[in-house]
Amino acid sequence: MGWPFFGETNEFLKLGPNFMKRQTTSSLVKDRLLPRIDKYMRLHLSNWDGMVIDVQQKSTDMAFLIGFTQIVEAELSSIYDGFKAEFDKMVTGSLSLPINLPGTSYYRGFKGRENVVKMLRELIEKRRAASPATTYDDMLEHLVRDGALNDEEVIDQIITILYSGYETVSTTSMMVVKYLHDNQQALEELREEHFGIRRRKAAGEPLDWADYKSMRFTRAVVLETLRLATVVNGLLRKATQDIVLNGFLIPKGWKIYVYTREINYDPILYPEPLKFNPWRWLDKNLESHNYCLRFGGGGRLCPGKELGIATVSTFLHYFVTTYRWEVIGGEKIVEFPRVEEPNGYHIRVLKL
Ligand code: HEM
Numbered sequence: 001m002g003w004p005f006f007g008e009t010n011e012f013l014k015l016g017p018n019f020m021k022r023q024t025t026s027s028l029v030k031d032r033l034l035p036r037i038d039k040y041m042r043l044h045l046s047n048w049d050g051m052v053i054d055v056q057q058k059s060t061d062m063a064f065l066i067g068f069t070q071i072v073e074a075e076l077s078s079i080y081d082g083f084k085a086e087f088d089k090m091v092t093g094s095l096s097l098p099i100n101l102p103g104t105s106y107y108r109g110f111k112g113r114e115n116v117v118k119m120l121r122e123l124i125e126k127r128r129a130a131s132p133a134t135t136y137d138d139m140l141e142h143l144v145r146d147g148a149l150n151d152e153e154v155i156d157q158i159i160t161i162l163y164s165g166y167e168t169v170s171t172t173s174m175m176v177v178k179y180l181h182d183n184q185q186a187l188e189e190l191r192e193e194h195f196g197i198r199r200r201k202a203a204g205e206p207l208d209w210a211d212y213k214s215m216r217f218t219r220a221v222v223l224e225t226l227r228l229a230t231v232v233n234g235l236l237r238k239a240t241q242d243i244v245l246n247g248f249l250i251p252k253g254w255k256i257y258v259y260t261r262e263i264n265y266d267p268i269l270y271p272e273p274l275k276f277n278p279w280r281w282l283d284k285n286l287e288s289h290n291y292c293l294r295f296g297g298g299g300r301l302c303p304g305k306e307l308g309i310a311t312v313s314t315f316l317h318y319f320v321t322t323y324r325w326e327v328i329g330g331e332k333i334v335e336f337p338r339v340e341e342p343n344g345y346h347i348r349v350l351k352l
Pocket of ligand 1: 172232234236298303304
């Protein structure tokens, strides 16, 4: 898969092939992003004791805030609420039936996108007008000052990064809590891994890259969650030339949707596919097989892969070493067209 196809984005994300720079490399996550995620996660989880939490809501806020803080740290508090409301419309629209009539989610999605673009354009204008002595240390500032991209490209870049890391990370975080609750043996093994890390560190010492890399079982839990929940339904490609695949002709220009859900539940690839079995991923080779498309494949492989896994792993670290929890309702998780719990996934949280 992949060779004669370009990656395709949807109509809400306008970037063409090869536009996204491969910036979310391990060193970026290690040196700049992981310390921020660690700091954010402690704060995020600091006061859950005794509370009833809607994990879906909290994961959504967490994933969006983590992405948004990296991008526009300076104006975060002043525009957050309005921006997120419009962004949510856009995300829902992009996952809905493409009927562009007033009143449909699809229509609202385009309106949401227009407002998001407007807000970002105003921010860029303000940043350009600010004196060079005013320094900000966020992604927007680097993109604007770097000068390699025009304003429209900067805006598209930001929307793409925010969009890609939002729904994926938040859904994975919610589903990982559900699967761990339902599989106590996995939870105990995961907890032991994280207490092992805490025992090696001073009280309150943040997680570092070596800690993250040592989270073998946690990585397996995240990969199994992505498989079983099918957080991403599939991948889009466009045939750049005629291609014959298993005797079928795919003409040049056709769009292909690789439906990964089928692959995720293939009993030959994953014995007992409906069982949550993170131990299967301890065979390191499984992650590098060419049918393992959790993060896509080829030239369009997700550039936020390590960032996404590191975010969910950091969340799990502080969550399982601080709290235990019981589910108190909301177990009607819908898997299609997106994984969600229409009534929220509520848990009661208590300090360990
Ligand atoms: C659990 C978390 C995540 C999952 C499961 C996930 C999954 C995916 C998948 C399946 C693709 C399509 C790849 C392809 O077409 O071959 C993708 C693309 C992408 N992801 Fe992620 N992702 C995650 C987190 C993130 C994060 C945190 C970011 C933000 C930096 C991000 C940024 C992107 C971008 C920009 C693309 C488009 C790449 C391109 O078309 O060249 N992702 N992701």
